[in-house]
Amino acid sequence: MSKEITNKIKVLIVDDHSVVRKGLKLFLAANDRLEVCAEAATLKEAVSMSAQWKPDVVLLDYKLPDGDGIIGCINIKTQSPKTKVIMLTAYTDDGVVVEAIRAGVDAYLLKDIESNKLIETIISVYEGENVIDTSATEDIFNHLRIDTKKNRGDHNLSNQETKILQMIALGMINKEIALEIGVSENTVRNYISRMFKKINVSNRTEAASYWLRNKFE
Known part of the structure; x- marks a missing residue:
């Protein structure tokens, strides 16, 4: 044990x-x-x-x-x-x-x-x-709508990475993200790993905070 x-x-x-x-x-x-x-x-x-x-x-x-x-x-x-x-x-x-x-x-x-x-x-x-x-995130959902062209330039993220970042900010787990975008959970993990390196964060809370800062400030 x-x-x-x-x-x-x-x-x-x-x-x-x-x-x-x-x-x-x-x-x-x-x-x-x-x-x-x-x-x-x-x-x-x-x-x-x-x-x-x-x-x-x-x-x-x-x-x-x-x-x-x-x-x-x-x-x-x-x-x-x-x-x-x-x-x-x-x-x-x-x-x-x-x-x-x-x-x-x-x-x-x-x-x-x-x-x-x-x-x-x-x-x-x-x-x-x-x-x-x-x-708890329903009230901010509209603020988190993705403009993929804008965000790709702002964050140096691909369209898919930007979508995943939004879903992390909305509290979705890897299984839910995988179902939403039609890929495997392992692929989602790979996307998240690359994305975390790009935006210099180490966990989902920091990633959500990064997204929300960029959308609200």
Whole structure:
């Protein structure tokens, strides 16, 4: 059995509503891979708890009494770069999604997510994946429409690479991208590898941030 399976994934829950915190703790604690190490209701508490407990994953709400999750993510990541941050929120505003990606969140999820999907995402993020809830990007979809001729010149990307970059920004996984453009998952991986080198990024979150910066600035 691998080390990842035998060791619990320590999770810090940050939300100003006690009912939400208790509900999250209840079903997360029922999973044998997860351990809720602490709870926080404010950004100040979140940063303090992160320093004290050194969680593997932080579930971070966007709206908190003493600030927002964007600031919280930056502070937590600055203090503990290895900690994964999942923003769990009700906000789908395009500006919030963009700023969260820029701040370095490892996942952006909406609070109506199914409990089993949340658990799967926590484990995936802990293991190095990046996830953006597709429904959280619906409000910015029109801003991400591709003008292939324009973007090919701006980013030195082929039409196919530009399309794939957009789909990454929309939270699509390799299997979904492969089905959308009619190629194999292995071909998608090859496209992504070349594209990452061209735009000088190392993961999907950075790629999404790169795309959104170029579309919104």
